[in-house]
Amino acid sequence: MKKTMLLTALLLTLLFGTRANAEIKMNYVTDNMTTTAEAYSLAGYCDPAYPLYINGKRIEVTKEGFFSCYAALHEGANVFNFDNTTSKKSYTINRKSSPSSETYTDDFKPITFVGEVNMDNPTVRSRPDEANDDLITPYVKGTLVYITGENSEYYRTANYAYLYKSAVDKTSKSYGTNNIRSLEYSNNELIFNMDRATEYAIALMPDGIKIILYDSTGGELANPDPAVFKGIKRESFGAKASPAYTLYFSEPGRYIGYKPVFEEGKMRIIFNERSAVEKGSLKGAKIVLDAGHGGEDVGTLGLGNIYEKTVTLNITNYLKDYLESKGAEVILTRKDDTYVALGTRTAVINEEMPDISVSVHCNSRNEWENFGALKGTLDLYTYDSTTAFVEKLSQSMGAPYEKNNLALTRVSACPAVLIETGYMSNPEEYAYLVSESGQREMALKIGQAIEKYFE
Numbered sequence: 001m002k003k004t005m006l007l008t009a010l011l012l013t014l015l016f017g018t019r020a021n022a023e024i025k026m027n028y029v030t031d032n033m034t035t036t037a038e039a040y041s042l043a044g045y046c047d048p049a050y051p052l053y054i055n056g057k058r059i060e061v062t063k064e065g066f067f068s069c070y071a072a073l074h075e076g077a078n079v080f081n082f083d084n085t086t087s088k089k090s091y092t093i094n095r096k097s098s099p100s101s102e103t104y105t106d107d108f109k110p111i112t113f114v115g116e117v118n119m120d121n122p123t124v125r126s127r128p129d130e131a132n133d134d135l136i137t138p139y140v141k142g143t144l145v146y147i148t149g150e151n152s153e154y155y156r157t158a159n160y161a162y163l164y165k166s167a168v169d170k171t172s173k174s175y176g177t178n179n180i181r182s183l184e185y186s187n188n189e190l191i192f193n194m195d196r197a198t199e200y201a202i203a204l205m206p207d208g209i210k211i212i213l214y215d216s217t218g219g220e221l222a223n224p225d226p227a228v229f230k231g232i233k234r235e236s237f238g239a240k241a242s243p244a245y246t247l248y249f250s251e252p253g254r255y256i257g258y259k260p261v262f263e264e265g266k267m268r269i270i271f272n273e274r275s276a277v278e279k280g281s282l283k284g285a286k287i288v289l290d291a292g293h294g295g296e297d298v299g300t301l302g303l304g305n306i307y308e309k310t311v312t313l314n315i316t317n318y319l320k321d322y323l324e325s326k327g328a329e330v331i332l333t334r335k336d337d338t339y340v341a342l343g344t345r346t347a348v349i350n351e352e353m354p355d356i357s358v359s360v361h362c363n364s365r366n367e368w369e370n371f372g373a374l375k376g377t378l379d380l381y382t383y384d385s386t387t388a389f390v391e392k393l394s395q396s397m398g399a400p401y402e403k404n405n406l407a408l409t410r411v412s413a414c415p416a417v418l419i420e421t422g423y424m425s426n427p428e429e430y431a432y433l434v435s436e437s438g439q440r441e442m443a444l445k446i447g448q449a450i451e452k453y454f455e
Helices: 002-016 308-325 342-352 387-399 427-434 434-455
Strands: 032-033 039-045 053-054 058-059 064-072 076-083 089-097 109-117 146-151 152-159 163-164 168-170 178-186 188-193 199-206 206-212 229-237 242-249 255-263 268-274 286-291 329-333 356-363 378-381 401-403 416-423
Touching: 053 064, 058 229, 064 427, 109 434, 188 206, 199 255, 206 268, 286 308, 286 342, 308 329, 308 356, 308 434, 378 387, 387 401, 387 416, 387 434, 416 427, 416 434, 427 434
Parallel strands: 032 089, 286 329, 286 356, 356 416, 378 401
Antiparallel strands: 039 064, 053 058, 053 076, 076 089, 109 146, 109 168, 146 152, 152 163, 178 188, 188 268, 199 206, 206 242, 229 242, 255 268, 378 416
């Protein structure tokens, strides 16, 4: 009994500081704020030893003191009086009418220049409308593009791919027609010998790989290695008759990812070969784990005093311990509370070429949504993998999955998933996620799902 009381006191101290009675605090709402929303989530924490009332109505509070109340807003001043016995506060939320919608067009203007992609795996779309199903093959740094149009956000290439302007630099390099001369294979690398870097589309399948090289010419290419590829087919793609090569693997399922690299006169496609994993363990598996955020990038704060960056690091470390206990080799993108840029994190994946990559995050919602109704784990991916990783992982975890445009999953080197472990805007899930027991349990849940995937 004494031990339980001490643990409870310690938790309250961590959550509320050393004061005997906690003040009411909300991280999502400030007094006298203004919004056009019709409703708002009044959510935060209070002293769990006493009941909480908002405008005289008792509000459900978790045993740790977290609460959420979804309140309708009328136009003008909305006053909410909080009473938690030892703490009383008043918040005013001013709702103003929504501005009349104006028709806004962001049409493309003609412009022509040769551009060079300045980063690996930028967002590349088939249409500039922000839809996740418009995402197409990510380009790598050094890809040459011929720009034919621009609007405020995007450049449009001659092949109707759309890239954010920040991903493209103007270059004095010559464009012209790219001539494909020959094809080689060596040490898990497929090498196109050709004039220059060019736009491309790559589809990796269990039984082969299809490569389209835009603004190029090339005849029939010889099979580079009959021991690896049982056949090669050349077709023409699109109105410009771009050459499209499909190479069929002699051993289906051998490769789980790829990494394109442009060098002078060469396009190298480096294959990621599936690891041989010892049955009944994870010995032989190579896994990259990414703890979301870190350092000055704190992530979401949720309902209390603990940032997302701390929760994700703890879960990732517990997950690392579990996977290593099963024999896996685990590489971390960050080991402590330091800032690591997204480009650096994805570079680790591209360098290591692991069997899978898992990024650990926590979810949150906008203040005008109902925090109490939004909960659960969600798995996010960008590109389908030959192994259906996200589908198998989600099935084992009992979680839904969705396609999304995320830097940590916008890679082709391996199957990659970002796991939103739970909502830090939800009272029950926040309490769970900031607790050691919850973090360990979540790590175990993910770890067991990863084990299931490798079976």
